[in-house]
Amino acid sequence: MTSPAPAVAAHDLTKRYPGGVTALDGLSLTVAAGTVVGLLGPNGAGKSTTVKILTTLARPDAGTAMVAGRDVLRHPDRVRRAIGVVAQKSGADPVATGRENLLLQGRLYGLRGAALAARTAELLARFDLTQAAGRPVRTYSGGMQRRLDVALGLMHRPQVLFLDEPTTGLDPQARTAMWEEIGRLAGEEGLTILLTTHYLEEADRLAERIAIVDRGRVVAEGTPADLKGELRGDAVHVELAQAPDPVTAGLLRAALGEFAGVRDTVVDGRRVSARADDGPATVPHVLAALERQGAAVASVTVARPSLDDVYLRYAGRRFHEADTAPAPLPAAAAGGAR
Numbered sequence: 001m002t003s004p005a006p007a008v009a010a011h012d013l014t015k016r017y018p019g020g021v022t023a024l025d026g027l028s029l030t031v032a033a034g035t036v037v038g039l040l041g042p043n044g045a046g047k048s049t050t051v052k053i054l055t056t057l058a059r060p061d062a063g064t065a066m067v068a069g070r071d072v073l074r075h076p077d078r079v080r081r082a083i084g085v086v087a088q089k090s091g092a093d094p095v096a097t098g099r100e101n102l103l104l105q106g107r108l109y110g111l112r113g114a115a116l117a118a119r120t121a122e123l124l125a126r127f128d129l130t131q132a133a134g135r136p137v138r139t140y141s142g143g144m145q146r147r148l149d150v151a152l153g154l155m156h157r158p159q160v161l162f163l164d165e166p167t168t169g170l171d172p173q174a175r176t177a178m179w180e181e182i183g184r185l186a187g188e189e190g191l192t193i194l195l196t197t198h199y200l201e202e203a204d205r206l207a208e209r210i211a212i213v214d215r216g217r218v219v220a221e222g223t224p225a226d227l228k229g230e231l232r233g234d235a236v237h238v239e240l241a242q243a244p245d246p247v248t249a250g251l252l253r254a255a256l257g258e259f260a261g262v263r264d265t266v267v268d269g270r271r272v273s274a275r276a277d278d279g280p281a282t283v284p285h286v287l288a289a290l291e292r293q294g295a296a297v298a299s300v301t302v303a304r305p306s307l308d309d310v311y312l313r314y315a316g317r318r319f320h321e322a323d324t325a326p327a328p329l330p331a332a333a334a335g336g337a338r
């Protein structure tokens with residue numbers, strides 16, 4: 001059965017928490033059925049709050065959301081039957097075995113007898129947990145626990161699977177294995193996956209489309225290639241010996257802005273970034289201009305645009321800096337935007 005309706009359609013979601021934090025500030029998002037979409041943003045951007053609303057665990061202050069064709073506010077029970085959720089924190093019982101966890105989950109969704117046993121065995125095999133099925137979950141490695149979490153989320157064959165930070169805390173090997181598993185899941189008929197991540201590489205690798213979330217809004221949306229393609233030319237990154245004061249930073253921006261073919265200059269701490277039609281040809285001029293302003297250069301790189309450059313363009317700061325220093329909007333400042 002095919003449905004032209006999107007798997008997720010959220011409009012203008014707003015959510016304020018007590019204490020004056022505006023977690024969502026008019027977030028809108030559409031996810032086509034059968035696709036993998038990544039919500040990419042730094043810590044505190046509003047990804048988990050979005051997932052909580054779409055999975056009926058929280059109510060927005062304003063806005064609407066449909067998931068699998070059901071209204072999350074009017075029919076939360078129907079939404080819950082159509083979705084699988086793998087939260088950041090494992091929902092598995094650590095004292096019970098992997099098999100027991102799956103059997104319990106299946107019973108909660110009404111499976112019984114041979115159908116329950118078959119689905120449990122299928123998921124254990126599929127997630128490479130058959131050998132460990134009789135061991136308590138607390139003896140599992142991080143990667144095994146995460147695989148069990150995904151298996152639990154799939155027990156009732158949901159139409160839409162939400163994966164909240166699926167690889168956070170995993171070592172590189174377990175992360176790669178999880179990426180492969182998610183890639184395989186995405187190939188399954190009809191399954192829509194909405195995953196949140198603050199790893200640029202993860203979004204780039206797994207998601208057909210990416211919505212970049214910053215301060216409670218989607219600031220850019222498209223395929224990874226589209227988003228990078230929007231940034232014409234090369235990314236030129238210069239690392240200064242020391243961060244310029246605000247006046248000098250303004251002078252640097254103005255100086256680089258005078259070159260033809262150079263745009264989007266951002267001075268962010270010690271890093272000066274710009275887009276250039278022809279990066280290699282531009283570098284000597286950029287270096288000379290910086291020197292004229294008295295800014296000593298430590299290093300310079302020219303590269304094709306990355307998702308980090310996309311983020312910089314739309315959020316006005318580098319991804320890892322936003323990630324280590326989240327800047328939630330106080331409710332008062334967000335008032336005008338609603």
Ligand SMILES: Nc1ncnc2c1ncn2[C@@H]1O[C@H](COP(=O)(O)OP(=O)(O)OP(=O)(O)O)[C@@H](O)[C@H]1O
Pocket residue numbers: 017018019021022023041042043044045046047048049050198326328
């Ligand atoms: N229950 C809560 N009470 C108060 N503030 C909250 C609550 N939950 C989230 N926030 C705040 O709302 C903002 C958005 O949080 P959210 O968890 O949605 O972001 P996120 O993008 O998922 O970040 P992370 O990757 O760290 O989970 C943050 O500033 C956070 O501190």
